[in-house]
Amino acid sequence: MVAAIENARAAAGLSQRALADRTGMSQATLNRILAGERVAKMTEIILIADATGCTVAQLTGSAVADRVQCAARATDGASMSSMRQRLLHFMELDAYLDDHAIPSAR
Amino acid sequence: MTVGAEKQASDAAWEFRTRHHLGVQPLGDLVELIERTTCADVAVLDPDDGEHGLTMRDPVGGAVFIGIARSRNPMRQRSTLGHELGHLIFEDWANETEYGARSPEEIRADAFARHLLIPVVGVREFLGEGRPATETDLSALVQRFRVSPQIAAIALYDGGYIDEDTKATWMRCSTPQLATRHGWTDHYASLQDDSDRLRAPQSLVARAVTGYAEGVVTAQTLATLRGVPLETMLAELDAAGVRPSQLEPADTEELPDLDVDLSDLEDEGASS
Numbered sequence: 001m002v003a004a005i006e007n008a009r010a011a012a013g014l015s016q017r018a019l020a021d022r023t024g025m026s027q028a029t030l031n032r033i034l035a036g037e038r039v040a041k042m043t044e045i046i047l048i049a050d051a052t053g054c055t056v057a058q059l060t061g062s063a064v065a066d067r068v069q070c071a072a073r074a075t076d077g078a079s080m081s082s083m084r085q086r087l088l089h090f091m092e093l094d095a096y097l098d099d100h101a102i103p104s105a106r
Numbered sequence: 107m108t109v110g111a112e113k114q115a116s117d118a119a120w121e122f123r124t125r126h127h128l129g130v131q132p133l134g135d136l137v138e139l140i141e142r143t144t145c146a147d148v149a150v151l152d153p154d155d156g157e158h159g160l161t162m163r164d165p166v167g168g169a170v171f172i173g174i175a176r177s178r179n180p181m182r183q184r185s186t187l188g189h190e191l192g193h194l195i196f197e198d199w200a201n202e203t204e205y206g207a208r209s210p211e212e213i214r215a216d217a218f219a220r221h222l223l224i225p226v227v228g229v230r231e232f233l234g235e236g237r238p239a240t241e242t243d244l245s246a247l248v249q250r251f252r253v254s255p256q257i258a259a260i261a262l263y264d265g266g267y268i269d270e271d272t273k274a275t276w277m278r279c280s281t282p283q284l285a286t287r288h289g290w291t292d293h294y295a296s297l298q299d300d301s302d303r304l305r306a307p308q309s310l311v312a313r314a315v316t317g318y319a320e321g322v323v324t325a326q327t328l329a330t331l332r333g334v335p336l337e338t339m340l341a342e343l344d345a346a347g348v349r350p351s352q353l354e355p356a357d358t359e360e361l362p363d364l365d366v367d368l369s370d371l372e373d374e375g376a377s378s
Contacts, residue, residue, distance in 0.1 A: 012330045053323075053330035064164060069200060071161045071193035071211070080160055082153040083173045087162040090149065090171045090310055093323075093331065097313050098167060100322040105312035 001045075002036045004059045007085040008052040009034075022051035058092040065092075111210060115217035118195055122222060130228035132251045136187040137174075137305060146170040146194055147307035148187070152333075159186040161193050170194065171307060180294075180301035181254040181281050188219025224251040224261045239267035244276055245288035252297065255279040306332045318343070321350045 009019050016034065020027040025044060032038040040048070049056045057064070065088055070080075123129065126143050133139060137148045146161070151173050160173045172190045177183040192198075192215035224247065232250065233243055239262050247258040259276040262268045268276070285294040314331055317323040329339035343349070 008330075011333070012326065013333070013335060050324070051326065053326035053328070067165060069163050069165055071190070071198045071200065071215075079154075080157050083151060083157045083160045083175070084162070086149070086151050086153070087160060087171045087173050090147070090307055090331075091162065091164055091169060093314065093327070094169045094171075094310060095164070095167060097317050097322070100317065100320075102313055102317040102320065102322055105309040105316070 001040065001059060001061065002034060003081070004061070004085070005040070005048055006034055007082075008048065008054040008059060008089070011054075011086065011089060012052040014052065019048070019051055023047040054089060055092045055096045057096070058089055062092065062095075064088070064095050111214045112217055114196075115192065115214050116221045118192070119218050119221035120225065122191075122195065123225065130225055130231050132228070133223065136184055136191075140172065140187065140191055140194075141308055144170070144191070144194055146172050147309045148172045148174065148305070149307045150174050150176050150301075150303065150305035152176055152304060158182075159190045161190045163199060165199075171310075176302050176304055178298050178302050179281075180297040181248070181252060181257075183301045184223060184252055185216075185219050185254065185257065188222050189215045191222070192216075192218030220253075220257050220260060223253045224257055226261055226265045229261050229265050229267070233265075233267065237267075241276070241284075242288060243267070244279070245284040245290075248281060248284055249288075249290050249293065255281060255284060304333050315343075315348060319348055319351060 009016070012019075014022065016030060017027060020030045023030070023044070025047065029038070029044075033040045033044070045056055045059050048054075049059055068088070068091060070084070122143075126139075137150065140146055140148050145168065147170070149171065153173070153175050158175050161170065162173075163170045172187075172194070174183060174186055174190070193211070195218070196211065196214060198211040198215065228251070229247065232247070233239065244255060244258055244262065247253070247262070248255055251258065253261075256277045259268070259273045259279075262276075263270065263273040281294065282291075285291045311328070311331055314323055314328055318325065318328055325340050325343060326336055328343070329336045332339060334342075
């Protein structure tokens with residue numbers, strides 16, 4: 001979950017301080033969560049999801065993340081984790097819009 | 107690569123061009139082409155080094171997203187787009203992938219990209235037949251089809267325009283070298299600017315904007331999706347006249363009367 005929160009923060013273009021301000025959490029608390037020293041409570045996850053424009057499922061891990069299939073092109077032993085997280089974000093948002101019956105654009 | 111896989115890639119590339127009426131001409135914007143002709147949504151991203159392209163599919167919902175790295179090397183970016191399209195067409199799905207491994211599927215996807223981007227029949231139409239190719243021809247092909255000199259040299263060899271030694275020599279050329287020697291540096295710079303730009307997945311953005319108008323997602327969701335600051339996103343939405351719809355309260359006179367027994371809430375002492 002730490003990696004997902006960190007990725008969501010980066011994708012939203014927010015510094016750790018800006019994320020703390022937006023969520024109303026103290027920077028010390030947020031730092032401890034991002035350092036893996038403290039598990040985020042559900043209320044905090046909801047605040048972080050709201051501030052970063054992500055779905056809660058993206059931060060907590062979901063069935064979508066477990067079942068996706070991939071094909072990749074990488075060099076230099078790249079882990080693909082950065083690109084994988086971004087595409088998972090798209091997948092989670094797509095699933096969320098499905099759940100809310102928002103029609104597909106095509 | 108086996109002859110079978112090379113032919114499979116070549117046939118699939120030609121079938122794709124035929125099905126979508128692309129003729130033998132150079133392909134324009136590959137992101138738009140893939141989004142228009144397949145079920146995939148494409149994003150140009152800013153990932154870590156070495157991450158060139160990734161195609162991801164949800165086997166349940168069927169959604170497919172392709173991520174491509176922004177790059178100052180437009181020819182390589184186009185090869186990667188063609189490569190990922192190859193994976194999509196051959197359905198090279200895996201739950202666990204050893205990224206970067208040279209599997210038969212990877213090699214076939216590379217060949218698909220090559221045949222798709224610069225078909226030998228397109229080279230013949232452009233150069234004519236019956237003469238050996240010069241470096242000027244190589245440069246013209248690289249500029250016209252927007253492919254790397256390596257891919258163009260293979261197409262020239264396949265078309266019988268050059269021998270193996272010339273192919274090996276030309277495969278060591280770089281696109282900037284050819285652009286400088288043959289006077290199209292400015293064109294190359296504009297291609298570099300295009301390929302170095304972030305791009306959000308168009309269909310998902312359109313759908314999320316609908317979701318915003320219906321109050322299902324926030325402006326921050328759109329800003330994160332587009333990779334722009336919240337203020338920029340809000341200004342764009344405002345300029346386009348997109349606002350979340352407000353729920354109108356129902357007319358209370360039309361609501362049915364409710365018969366609610368509140369007696370249990372009364373103070374026992376007061377009721378006795």
